[in-house]
Amino acid sequence: MGKKDSSKTRVTPVFNELQARDPSGSGWIQRLLELPSRDGAHERPIVTPPLISGSLQYGKDEARLEPPRSLLCHMVEHATTLRWPKATDDLGVTTRQKRRALCDGDLATRKEALELLERGAPAQTWYVLEGRSRPDVYFETVDAIVVVEGKRTERHATDRTSWLRDRDQMLRHLDCAWERRREHRVYGFLVVEGKDDGRVPRKWREYAEKAVTADYLRNSLPHRDDATRAAIANAFLGVTTWQRLREEFGLANLED
Numbered sequence: 001m002g003k004k005d006s007s008k009t010r011v012t013p014v015f016n017e018l019q020a021r022d023p024s025g026s027g028w029i030q031r032l033l034e035l036p037s038r039d040g041a042h043e044r045p046i047v048t049p050p051l052i053s054g055s056l057q058y059g060k061d062e063a064r065l066e067p068p069r070s071l072l073c074h075m076v077e078h079a080t081t082l083r084w085p086k087a088t089d090d091l092g093v094t095t096r097q098k099r100r101a102l103c104d105g106d107l108a109t110r111k112e113a114l115e116l117l118e119r120g121a122p123a124q125t126w127y128v129l130e131g132r133s134r135p136d137v138y139f140e141t142v143d144a145i146v147v148v149e150g151k152r153t154e155r156h157a158t159d160r161t162s163w164l165r166d167r168d169q170m171l172r173h174l175d176c177a178w179e180r181r182r183e184h185r186v187y188g189f190l191v192v193e194g195k196d197d198g199r200v201p202r203k204w205r206e207y208a209e210k211a212v213t214a215d216y217l218r219n220s221l222p223h224r225d226d227a228t229r230a231a232i233a234n235a236f237l238g239v240t241t242w243q244r245l246r247e248e249f250g251l252a253n254l255e256d
Contacts, residue, residue: 006152010191010242010254011136012059017251024050028249029141035248036189037200038208038238045187045237047144055140063138065147065176067130069117074223075129075163076113080105082129085162098126129163133176135188145181147173147188152242157190157207159220166219168211174232175221186235194241208238 018028026049033045057063075082079102091099101109113127123132137148149170151157158169174188192204210216212233221229242254 004153006150006154007059007062007136010152011148011150013254014242014245014251015056015058015137018249019056025056025139025141026050029139029146031248032245033146033187033189033237035240035244036191036238037240038205038212038236040209040212042212042237043185043187043234045144046185047141047146047187049141052140052142055138057139058137062134062136064132064134065138065173066123066132066179067128068175068179068223070223071130071175072117072128073114076102076110076117076127078222079103079110079129082163083165095126099129102127130161130167133172135173135177138177140184143183144185144187145177147177147186149173149188149190150242151190151192151204153193156203157211166216168216168220170211170236171217171220171232174235175224178228178232178235186232187237188235189237190239191245192239192241194243196243198241198244198247200239200241204239208236212236 018025018032022028029047029049029051030045033047079099082103084103098109098113102113116125116127122128135147136150137146139146159166161167161172170188170190174186177186177188190204190208192200194200214229217229217233221232224232245251246254
């Protein structure tokens with residue numbers, strides 16, 4: 001992305017300024033969450049400031065959210081349906097052999113993987129087939145977890161991972177946040193490059209509608225039941241633009 005890297009030219013300067021103005025977030029959290037929109041009913045975001053100390057993570061300090069254990073188990077149980085990643089040169093011989101056996105339907109290897117997952121899942125090992133999710137912005141209050149994905153030059157949403165053909169990036173962030181929610185509400189939204197008047201481009205409005213359809217949710221969240229998929233869809237607030245955000249908070253002009 002270079003000079004138009006959204007993390008460097010949008011996320012970091014915007015949230016640096018918001019944090020500098022009000023480190024507690026009390027003056028901007030609720031306003032921020034009311035900017036995104038999408039068609040269809042969803043929960044109105046209500047949060048109780050301030051930010052939990054140290055919870056605001058973005059830029060070079062992006063949060064890394066562990067994948068749900070239930071997803072990792074689902075992937076092992078359905079390994080024969082997964083796509084073999086193109087980039088496997090950096091894998092060790094044992095990891096390659098074990099994963100190939102999984103994908104070939106070897107029952108002993110599947111059983112071993114599930115038993116190891118039951119004991120705990122280190123971030124990088126042969127039976128873990130999805131890595132950590134890295135939202136561009138993450139923060140917590142006493143009653144809410146918020147994940148934000150920023151876009152600038154991307155033509156469309158990221159909708160796959162190394163192993164899964166249909167794992168939407170935004171839903172993935174929400175899914176991982178859901179796993180750690182405890183009694184917290186969970187919210188997530190996209191911030192994209194907009195029109196001069198701040199409007200969300202049509203392709204992103206269409207994406208926001210598609211992201212909460214039953215088939216799309218089922219493909220992105222194959223390990224969740226229908227009720228949980230619906231709840232995660234409800235947590236998706238939609239899309240806003242960097243231009244709208246700048247206008248709302250009177251921020252300095254965005255870089256070209």
